Amino acid sequence: MRVLTEVVATLSHLPGVVVAMVVGANDGLIVETTGIKGADGAQDPRKHTAALAAYLYAKATRAADAARLGTPAFMRLEAEQGHICVVGAGEVVLVTIVTPDANLGRVRLDMMNAARGNL
């Protein structure tokens, strides 16, 4: 658990990263996360993001498999006010919510390093 806490802490310190989470790949439940002030309980938006991001990543994995592309390395959802980035790491997925002006290259590199256990 300490390793996951460190991964989340490291990712959350990257410029532009608002939230960093480790999420169960199969159940979509949060394993480890950084905090958001005022967000807690059933209304916590992180719970929704975590579950749906893990779900999307599972679907993207199936799409990549159907296209015979192998496992997705990195998934980025671009929205009006930021991005959701997801990287698979076996039984878990790493999820970050980042601002539009974040250094996406750095976020991508560090998330992939974390998924490989290099952080």
Added chain:
Amino acid sequence: MTDPTVAEAWVAAPLRRLMEDARLISGVLLYPSGRAVGQFGFSNAADVMSICALTSAINASSRELGRQLDGKPFYETHHAGADRQVFMARCAAGAQEFLFVGVFDRESSVGVVEIYFAEFQKTLENLKPQTEVKGKGPSGDFEGELNRSLDALFGPIGKR
């Protein structure tokens, strides 16, 4: 996916939305007494009857277990099987409490089901049952209540 069949029309739309959004294979909404209010994914009344009876019993047991272990009732239960998973939770419309049991597979996840069930709970809270349920507790006629609700869902015995 088949449309839900309901004994009370006001639950049809929320139940359909929950089924579609959460990618549930089957589900039953029932009173804590075991009387079915709506279902989807089942074509056999006997299956729904068994599920209602078991859900009602599991709900009573898990609440008591929660009280014993944690000092407060457990309101939500999740069981992950090899292929399929079961999610059970309570919800309310006005003062009336309901139970829901849903089955899903790898097309969904417990996290996704929890999200859409929370929306279903909110929707139900803003709706009111068409008929007020008399009395707060079970009537004591468990089998009679169960059979009446199954008649409403699948038609009377002999015509099912």
